[in-house]
Amino acid sequence: MVQLTTSEFRSHFPLLTQRTYVNSCSQGALSTDVRAAMQQFLDSWNREGSPWEAWVGEVERLRSTFAALIGADADEVAVLPSASIGINAIASALMFNGPRRQVVMGRFEFPTMAQIWLAQRQRGAEILWVEPENGLLSVEAYARRIDERTLIVPATHVCFRNGHRTNIAALAALCQRQGAYLFLDDFQNTGTGPVDVRSLGIDFMVTGALKYLLGPSGVAFLYVRRDLIDRLVPTMTGWFGRLDPFAFNVDELDWSPAARRFESGTPMIPNVYGAQAGLKLLDAVGVETVECEVTSLTARLIAWADDAGVEVITPSEPTRRGPLVVLRSVDAATLVSRLAARGVIASSRDDGIRISFHGYNSQEDLDSVIASLEAESAMLKRSRVVRR
Ligand SMILES: Cc1ncc(COP(=O)(O)O)c(C=O)c1O
Incomplete structure (x- = not known):
């Protein structure tokens, strides 16, 4: 089996050249292999x-x-x-x-x-x-x-x-x-x-x-x-x-x-x-590699949210969370559409906007998610306590 680097892995998903895809908690992206x-x-x-x-x-x-x-x-x-x-x-x-x-x-x-x-x-x-x-x-x-x-x-x-x-x-x-x-x-x-x-x-x-x-x-x-x-x-x-x-x-x-x-x-x-x-x-990229990428992307998104005073619904303790980060929104369904208009595909449940990462997501994806959330910051609920 050929071992893939994360950027080689990413290149198997044409969608990622068109959109910032952070909705693997709903459906993984389509690869050329599948x-x-x-x-x-x-x-x-x-x-x-x-x-x-x-x-x-x-x-x-x-x-x-x-x-x-x-x-x-x-x-x-x-x-x-x-x-x-x-x-x-x-x-x-x-x-x-x-x-x-x-x-x-x-x-x-x-x-x-x-x-x-x-x-x-x-x-x-x-x-x-x-x-x-x-x-x-x-x-x-x-x-x-x-x-x-x-x-x-x-x-x-x-x-x-x-x-x-x-x-x-x-x-x-x-x-x-x-x-x-x-x-x-x-x-x-x-x-x-x-x-x-x-x-x-x-x-x-x-x-x-x-x-x-x-x-x-x-x-x-x-x-x-x-x-x-x-x-x-x-x-x-x-x-x-x-x-x-x-x-x-x-x-x-x-x-x-x-x-x-x-x-x-x-x-x-x-x-x-x-x-x-x-x-x-x-298997070609390896679940250990995926775990490394996902852990680092989720940690950085949460750190951004904490610094920006955005309310994070997902537990802050790293062992109590997975690939999905949920931020509280004043209107999560509308925020999903607004993000989609900016090329970011996410999803919502209740008053939470769901951003989920896979091993195919990159630092550029995270930057694009953060830039879009900053542009729509009025749609995010502010936390009363700063978490760090
Ligand atoms: C935690 C969890 N369990 C189960 C399901 C779906 O189960 P099923 O395959 O029966 O549709 C989902 C789908 O989103 C899920 O997130």
């Missing part, structure tokens, strides 16, 4: 009609590539069309009729995670919320909720709304002590630095290809810790969850012994081609 891979799928379809064997082989290749990225084995990974499908498959395999029926969740979850567990109330689940204190969700606050009645703790690594990073290793250790499962939502983190599911000590994890993994929408991954796989029997299933999908068996429900048992329908082949190319490109 475009070519998706074209390759179209060519194979056009040339061979229905090469299903080769296409299913691409799903297996993607499974292995992703597993290597997170320190798992390929048979601990399900390849799915969305994170929601993965969360639902696990929820459907759990029982909420014993003494352990509580789901303990922080307020920073992505809606799909919260909603899927809320939906389990009709199956007996009890939902307990962990509230943030001074903008932080601490492990101590989780500890006050998690006990011998806790079945599972769904937890987002980095919050899509405010950029807050939860200490997952500490939370996983707490869950382990209490005998509860930890289900990590790593969507806003995977691709921005090394992830090792074993050293984190988590039970389940979902993430998707479309943000920092540089792929298209329509590909997500579910990791299930090896010893849990055959203890969990989902009721949400389909023919791709079988031992051999191509046995076309209507009489028997034979479960794949691998995490593939959590898959259901026909794989999303065009997206799989794109996702594989995205992961390969990420």
